[in-house]
Amino acid sequence: MSNVDQSAPLMTQDGVPLKVSLRRSQRRTKFRALMLVVPLLAFITISFIVPIASLFTRSVDDQLVNDVFPLTFEAMKDWDGQAVPDEAIFAAMFMDLKNADKIEVGRVSTRMNYEKSGWKSLIKKTTRMMKKIKSPPYKEQMIDIHDRWDDVEYWQSLTAMKDPYTFGYYLNSVDLKYGFNKSIEAQPETRQVYILLWKRTLLVSLLVTVFCLVLGYPVAHLLATLPLSKSNLLMICVLIPFWTSLLVRIVSWMVMLQQEGVVNDALVALGLPDEWRLPMMYNFTGTLIVMTQILLPFMILPIYSVMKTIPPSYMRAAQNLGATPTMAFLRVYMPQTLPGIGAGSILVFIVAIGYYITPELVGGKDGRLIGNFIAFHMQNTLNWGLAAAMGVVLLIGILILYWLYDKVVGIDNMKMG
């Protein structure tokens, strides 16, 4: 049909180059495919990308302070930070407080309180008693209202908030903070919690992944190799807890593992002295045990579906060739299940690292993870900047781990069956 000339591009009968013709005929199919994908794309953009973008902006946003104290910051440009500021700066502060909107003042005082505890009550009292000040000089009168105005540390902390965008929240999330004029320094020891939390979260996720692997692999193997009736029964045993409400499962664990719970009572009945009751609930151990049980199906199912594709003739062939059952398992069977192990592990790890409900309910003091503190800042302290920053750090951390996983194992090696 077409002229086959090795040097010129192929043409169709009406003289149009073959490539163009091909593209045209495929355009309709491609357009239809795109139309089918557009709703999902829109949904993902709106429900996923937009909130994450807003998360990023919120984690660095410090516009509010600038909006409320423009004159103050202008006046403080040349302040050296050594001694309490002079009258001009106090005058600027007074003007700003006087002109500011009431609601904004409330909000900014909460924000400033994150930076240094005490700002909130300071601003509150000052705005309440401000009407008593009729004329300059303002410095003495303001210090009269509240002696914190005389504390140079408060003025220094103001300088950390002078830019509309700040990395202060990010610093806080790793136990650092801004000092005078945005120098970076460590938080006081009594306030250092987050680095410990990150380490603990990582440790718990790793441990839970390992436990799930050790416990889940034999179950997946049984599921894949038992005859149909027995494997169906076993599958039901794996899935029913999976479908049971999460809270119901957690509460049952509380009943089982607490000091006066079923397990401890049974041990005491078997002879364990009463003072030696095992503390397994409302602590690190409790978090580990309950998270392992909850995340087990996420490990079992991917491994099972990979194992299902391995025909039993491989093990037979290996044994026939002279390998003992153990050797056959280690050298022939297990390497073929690696994609399933990879998929299950990364699934469990990533879910565990951001986990909130279980550590919240059973973690007690030393079993709570980073997710719980993000929630704490969102709901209690209302420090959304810090919560957002911690969320972003978590997201970036997971992306880095994912990239490492790809380098070491390879995403293309991941199989779900």
Next chain:
Amino acid sequence: MSSSGPFVRYQNVQKSYDGETLVVKNLNLDIAKGEFVTMLGPSGSGKTTCLMMLAGFETATHGDIMLDGNPINNIPPHKRGIGMVFQNYALFPHMTVNENLAFPLSVRKIGQAETEEKVRRALDMVQMGQFGDRRPGQLSGGQQQRVALARALVFEPELVLMDEPLGALDKQLREHMQYEIKHIHESLGVTVVYVTHDQSEALTMSNRIAVFDDGIIQQLAEPVTLYEKPENSFVAQFIGENNKLNGTVGAITKGVTTVDLGEHGKIKATAVNVSKGDKTTLSLRPERIQFSSKKPAASKPSLPAKVLELIYLGDHIRCRLNVAGNEEFIVKVPNSSLSSDLKPGVKGHVSWNTEDCRALDFAG
């Protein structure tokens, strides 16, 4: 072949999976060293189970299996030293061809230099020498089959089992591989037990064939004997084509009997596994029958026939006739100038030699 007893012996072997039905019923089979024995039969006849019992993946519920005089019932499969080619090849997908072949050698702790030598030799034997670094997934079906064969032979076992290894290949490749396997068997002198349901494959490759049905060996013989002298209707039916005529056995003199075909007359036949008065099915191979429009000599058994259909197959013509009420009576006529008088509707006679017509058990 072997003076010190059979190499493989099945002795009164029985196998049941559920304790109620016997999949293998009382198997007795001796295989000599260096012999190529095929277990032939339809699906579910028990042949693969017998092979699996020899390999060690199934245990006999009754009876003994001996390998070179030693009972192997209690020896686990990885200690039996038997090579095996599986139906789906079972090449390890996460290893290259070289690694696949090196596996049985590394398990036997053979040194690297010797391993490389043996692997190379095994691959050359199946003409796959340049595919050593490929993975099984990158090979075609025929190539995988050859690698599987090489892997079963690389550690030089004395016994090789093959479970329908050519089933997944196309016709031409299958026939080519049949010859290759046969030649490898002859050059290595290894004992081979082969399982298949394809009778032409069995006839091509084997020294002896054991025809299985319903868990019992129906006949164990060389291919020629099996084809020319089937002992019962099942074997006659299963191997090659045969025409069937039903009748009743008359008196038997020196192995020859006169069979009463009812309204179609009487005819002489060789009595095989019937006695006087039994109902019988006569078995006639299509290529042993001649058709002629003239009446044949009285010494040869013959019956009237009418041509119904002719099918041209290149080197011969398949002629379907109506003989004694059987409308599927087939005669294979060589394609020569003498076949020009064959046309549908032509009436004549079919005739054969008495020893070519066997009176077997009644097969309905």
